[in-house]
Amino acid sequence: MSYPHCPYQFNPLQIDTDDDGIGDLCDSDDDNDGWLDEEDCQPLSEYIHGDALEVCDGMDNNCDGMINEGFPDNDSNCLADCVDIDFDADDVPNILDNCPYIYNTGQADTDSDLLGDACDPDQDNDGIPEPIDNCPLIKNEDQSDSNGDQIGDACEEDADGDGHPDFEDCQPLDASAYPGAEETCDWIDNNCDGNINEGHPNPGGIYNAALLNCNDFDDDLDCINDVIDNCLGIFNPSQLDRDKDNLGDACDDDIDGDGVLNELDCESYNSQVFPGAMEVCNLLDDDCDGQVDETSQVGSCENCDVCSVEL
Numbered sequence: 001m002s003y004p005h006c007p008y009q010f011n012p013l014q015i016d017t018d019d020d021g022i023g024d025l026c027d028s029d030d031d032n033d034g035w036l037d038e039e040d041c042q043p044l045s046e047y048i049h050g051d052a053l054e055v056c057d058g059m060d061n062n063c064d065g066m067i068n069e070g071f072p073d074n075d076s077n078c079l080a081d082c083v084d085i086d087f088d089a090d091d092v093p094n095i096l097d098n099c100p101y102i103y104n105t106g107q108a109d110t111d112s113d114l115l116g117d118a119c120d121p122d123q124d125n126d127g128i129p130e131p132i133d134n135c136p137l138i139k140n141e142d143q144s145d146s147n148g149d150q151i152g153d154a155c156e157e158d159a160d161g162d163g164h165p166d167f168e169d170c171q172p173l174d175a176s177a178y179p180g181a182e183e184t185c186d187w188i189d190n191n192c193d194g195n196i197n198e199g200h201p202n203p204g205g206i207y208n209a210a211l212l213n214c215n216d217f218d219d220d221l222d223c224i225n226d227v228i229d230n231c232l233g234i235f236n237p238s239q240l241d242r243d244k245d246n247l248g249d250a251c252d253d254d255i256d257g258d259g260v261l262n263e264l265d266c267e268s269y270n271s272q273v274f275p276g277a278m279e280v281c282n283l284l285d286d287d288c289d290g291q292v293d294e295t296s297q298v299g300s301c302e303n304c305d306v307c308s309v310e311l
Contacts, residue, residue, distance in 0.1 A: 009282045010272075017044050035063075041238055056082035065237050067223065074101050078223030103187065108173070110137050137173060168192075242269065 005014050005023030015024045020032055028036050035049040041063035042048035052061045056071045068080035075089035085093050087100050094100045098107050098116035108117040111125030117137070121129050126139040134143050135152035144153045151167050158165050164178040170192035171177035179192040185200040217225050222237040224230075229248075230239050236250035243257030253261050256271040266288035267273035275288040279295045 010280050039063075041240065056080050058083045060238060067237065075103075078218070105187070110173075111139070243271065 005011060005016050005021065006026035009023075009026050011023050011025045016022065016027070017024055017031055020027070028038075029040075029043075031040070031042075031044050031046040031049075033040065033046040033049045034051070035043075037043035040049050041060055048059065048061050048063065050063045052063070054061045054064075054069060056068050058067060060067050067078075068083065071080035071082055073080050073084070074087040075084070077084070077089050081087050085095075086097070087094055088097070088103045090097065090103045090105045092105065092107060098104070098109055098114055099119035102116070102118040104116050104118035109115065109120070110117050110123045111120070113120070113125055117123045122133070123130060123136050124133070124139040126133070126141050128141070128143060130136045133152075134140070134145050134150055135155035138152070138155045140152050140154035145151065146153050149167070155166055155172075158169070158172075160166075160169070160171070160173050160175040162169065162175040162178045166172035169178050170189055174188070177188055177190045177192065181190045181192070183190045183193075183195075183198055183200075185197050187196060189196050217227070218229075220229070220231075220233050220235050222229070222235045224237060224239060226232055230236070230241055230246055231248035231251040234248075234251045236248050240249045241247065241252070242249055242255055243252070245252070245257055249255050254265075255262055255268050256265070258265065258271040258274045258277075260274040262268040265274050266285060273284060273286050273288065277286045277288070279286045279293065281293050283292060285292050
């Protein structure tokens with residue numbers, strides 16, 4: 001029987017990705033992009049290789065181990081804004097976020113103008129911009145301030161009812177935050193001491209070590225969220241997975257998926273070669289015994305002399 005794509009190798013599937021007449025099994029450049037498969041992070045895609053232009057598509061186009069580098073990343077979560085559905089990492093999708101570029105989990109909107117307080121220059125919609133408004137969260141066009149303490153009469157009392165007057169309360173509209181409150185991991189200064197999340201763990205610190213990030217979603221700092229990382233805890237930004245078993249090569253003890261551990265496999269990247277495999281006439285040590293083509297017979301091939309193989 002004749003196999004035109006790889007005449008000297010057992011190649012029953014006859015796969016030829018780039019249609020160049022050379023089967024993938026024996027083609028050193030399966031996608032015909034000018035890069036050898038062993039150097040190509042995506043050997044089956046002609047548009048992804050070492051000379052490719054990086055575009056914002058969530059893939060490593062230029063094979064440098066990074067994804068979407070050079071594109072804006074508002075929340076520094078290693079996911080460029082052009083593919084990020086949550087620019088500020090506040091768990092509110094951009095399409096629903098009233099301040100898409102500023103972290104505001106609560107989505108507070110005091111004046112109900114669909115612009116969140118965190119990014120609204122006039123939160124109470126009284127026509128007085130926040131830098132000079134003596135009651136920034138309560139509408140008071142006249143800006144009356146009877147005691148001259150620069151706190152308007154309209155907001156002089158304890159607005160959130162936490163027992164602490166607004167002028168000493170760092171979160172005057174949040175009853176859970178006040179001087180002496182218990183600090184929790186919510187990115188708010190609950191106890192009004194000027195620190196955030198103090199006393200809580202910071203396993204990776206990917207956002208800002210000073211903030212004590214107890215909500216770290218990338219423990220190994222490879223810019224791949226733990227939820228989808230195929231080698232959790234091991235730095236592997238490329239996420240290469242040769243045997244497609246959802247376990248990255250960086251932590252897979254059987255990279256080619258042939259059932260033999262890498263350290264016992266003489267060809268750990270070739271699933272057709274492993275101890276105990278059938279020796280065929282292909283100029284390879286298929287069974288990892290240190291000999292090549294010692295028992296194989298193909299047609300009238302004598303001692304695997306390729307010149308006498310009948311095709």
